[in-house]
Amino acid sequence: MNSLTMGIVAHVDAGKTSLTERLLYAAGVIDRVGRVDDGNTQTDSMDLERKRGITIRSAVVSFALGDLPVNLIDTPGHSDFIAEVERALSVLDGAVLVISAVEGVQPQTRLLMRTLDRLRIPTLLFVNKIDRVGARYDALLADIRRLLTPAAVPMESVTDLGLRSASVVPLPVQRAEVGEMLAERNDSFLELYLEGAEVDNAAELRRQVATAQMYPVYFGSAMTGVGIIEVIDGIRTWLPRAIAAPDDELRARVFKVERGAAGQKIASARIVSGTLAARATVPVHPLDGPAYQVRPSGIDVFEDGGRHAVDRAEAGQIVALRGLKSIRIGDQLGVRTSYAHRLFAPPTLETVVSARDRVKLFQALTQLAEQDPLIRVRKTGGTGEITVSLYGEVQKEVIASLLESEYDVDVTFSETTPIHVERLIGTGAAMREITEGPWAAGVGFRVSPVAEGIEYNLEVELGGLPRAFHTAIEETVRQTLQQGLFGWEIPDIRVDLTHTAYWSPVTVAGDFRKLVPLVLLQAIAEAGTTVLEPVNHFELDVPSDTVSRVLAHVAEHRGIVTQTTLTETQAHIEGTIPAATTHPFESLLPTLGRGEALLATSFHGYSPVPGPAPSRARTDGNPLNEKQYVLNLNQV
CATH class of the missing domain: 3.30.230.10 (Ribosomal Protein S5; domain 2)
Structure with missing residues (x-):
């Protein structure tokens, strides 16, 4: 089956979900374009997603662009939900990375681009919001080539940039700039190019995009629809199509697990090859542990903008499987294949969660952890204290909202603390x-x-x-x-x-x-062991006249600056800072940077904790004390 499974990724607020709405509208899946601000978009289905205007969980929608069946995965943009992005990337044929023409290349954009490049995922860049005041073209292209990839090739120019009348003008592929960029990355093409022979830029560009060597750049406005037809044509032209036969061996990968209305597990999986039939015995290969066999009780296929039950599904389709009680994210069905299943670091923060009914709370959190295996839930022995690991403060609001809306559990959180090793x-x-x-x-x-x-x-x-x-x-x-x-x-x-x-x-x-x-x-x-604390890498942009004050607070929060770049108006600072002091430092930035500071952090590594080693309450009855351990076992 000839198909494309693609993802749309971006820094938060770049316009990723708006672009998804435009694609669905162009494909005839929806009859009007929803707005993130109005909370009526197709892929943001959670109440909190509509309320906050951000994507929290990956959403799948399938449709056709002409003769090309497309499975589209809309992923979160906020760094607190990077685990959702990781799971989506593991099943993609290609991606569209959205960049705002106004805000430009954000730190999260750089993290996503590095990951796409490392996985060699063919990618188009879509520069959104060309009709907004402050939109840039030449300067933004320079930033893209400097901060993301030197292999970015513009496919369009823009007229009336920054105005409501902004529009795009296609550039010819058979032009000198494109030929020179292609020749830099292919010696055979370079030889023909230097000999003055007739070369086919389009064919070579298609090959180099498919091998993640070149990145076409499109421009437009997802809000108005300008440039959408062109980017659709780019998706159809440059992103490689997956070709697999239904009679091949079954290979499928689970990238999402959720609970249905009746509490049953529903596993979303991409079928890479072969055929999957309901009630047929299928081998499951977990990320860790021995293989076992299951029989899906039901299969839904994502198709034509919706989801409907089928008896069997084939290569190229994304399915929702029911009746798999032990299934987990990352498990493979059929034949095991190798792939990068850990792209981003696990959470480095945790918080104590409290509720009146601890038993109900623990059961609810355990079910939420099934949907996000990087989120661990612990119950301390003796006190029964429940902790949950996090990527950031925004997740507290998300977890609280989910517990209240889906499990009728009202919770409070303690102060977030780092997870040591x-x-x-x-x-x-x-x-x-x-x-x-x-x-x-x-x-x-x-x-x-x-x-x-x-x-x-x-x-x-x-x-x-x-x-x-x-x-x-x-x-x-x-x-x-x-x-x-x-x-x-x-x-x-x-x-x-x-x-x-x-x-x-x-x-x-x-x-x-x-x-x-x-x-x-x-x-x-x-x-013997030594305790290490998590350390984050940070990138910080602040007004240049605030640098000295900002650097003083970086040092006060045990941060180490490794690079500083100054211009007349802006300063870019990079370095490391302990996870324990990251949030307190971030809370000061609005004042330190006069509201113009932009901070992005990502996990860097671990370093020894200064001073006495912090300890953590145990959940195992304490095997270090044999009498206490045996007594605990006898009570269980």
């Missing part, structure tokens, strides 16, 4: 066998630091222990590593299983699940 200082080992009492099992571990990730290795014979026991040990090891000596996760560690013992028929898998935390944390205690 622990890193091993050295190596450690421990071994324990228990033959008396309620357990009958033995394990031994050796732990050591690694640069990145969790490495789990066997130094025992795999056949020396039943497979179910090995599974129980590995699963419990990974769960235990979520809380180190100070209660923080240990994300980078090598764990070697050095010893196992069991006594048939007494030993059960649950014995290993109880024993592993005691022995593993004993080994970690011997190695």
Whole structure:
């Protein structure tokens, strides 16, 4: 099936959802164009999305542009919802990156462009709002080439820029500027070009766009519809179409999970190849853990601007699947294929959530976490305190709104605090066998630091222990590593299983699940850990006459400036700042920058915490204290 799955991405307020409305109108899906400000757009369906005028959850709509079936995914623009963007990018054939002709290239725009380039996703750039006062053309193109990519090629010029009468004038593809840019990126084309031979710019541009080497730039106004026909033609002409046969092996990827009106799970998936039939057995490959099989009870296909039930779906379609109780975002159906499933850093902040009914609150948050696997929910042992991880302050309002509207739970939040991690200082080992009492099992571990990730290795014979026991040990090891000596996760560690013992028929898998935390944390205690805090990279634009005052507050908030660029009127500052002080610093910027400051932050890495190591309340009964741990197990 010949089709295109594309995404529209942008910094918040660039006009992304407005462009989506225009495309739907041009395709005949809607009979009038909705407005974000009026809260009546097609893809922003949540009450909070309509109220705030921002996209929070990715939305899918399918339609046809001429003979080309298109699956369009409208993604959030606010940095607090970058996880939604990540999931959409994993299933795209191409993308349109929207830039405001007035506000220009924003820090979030740069982050998105770097990600699109890293994934080699073919992309068109659409410069919106050419009819607004302050719109730019030459200066903006220069910024795009300097800040985003030098391979940006304008496909149009603009007349009456900045006026309501603004319009676009197509530029010929067969012009010298385009030929020179294409020749810089293809030696064979360069040779023909220098020889003066007749070359086909359009064919070469199509090839280089498909390999993410060149980026056509279109201009227009999503509000008035100017330039929309041209950008549609650009989508049809330059973005590559996915071609896959229905009789190929099934390959599908889940990029969204939500709950239906009756509380049932609904999983949205892109079918890359093959055919998926309702009630047919399908292999599922989770991101972590063993494969298993499912039988979807129902399949809906996104088509003609809506969604309707079908018995089977084919390659090129996006489907909503029902009846998959254990499905998670990132799972693959059919044949497993490799892809980049972690593009952005996990949340580095958390907050305590309170409600009258803690049981109902925890159940509701657990269901919300299914829709966003990067959002973790924790319940502290003893106090029952519930915490949830976040990307930023805006998510608090979103979570509160969802809990109230969908679960009838009214919540309050504590002050946001950073999520630390622990890193091993050295190596450690421990071994324990228990033959008396309620357990009958033995394990031994050796732990050591690694640069990145969790490495789990066997130094025992795999056949020396039943497979179910090995599974129980590995699963419990990974769960235990979520809380180190100070209660923080240990994300980078090598764990070697050095010893196992069991006594048939007494030993059960649950014995290993109880024993592993005691022995593993004993080994970690011997190695020792240090606590690290998350650090953000920041980009800050302020009026040039406020620089000295701003830099003083950067230093006061433990920030480090790495680059400063000054012009007569503007200063661009880059550096790093701890996540713990980012929000307090941001709250001062309206005053420091006279309301003109623009700050964007992204996760940079971790660094040792100055002063005493902060600790976190445990949820596991505290295996570091054996008596307390055993007492907690007996009470469960």
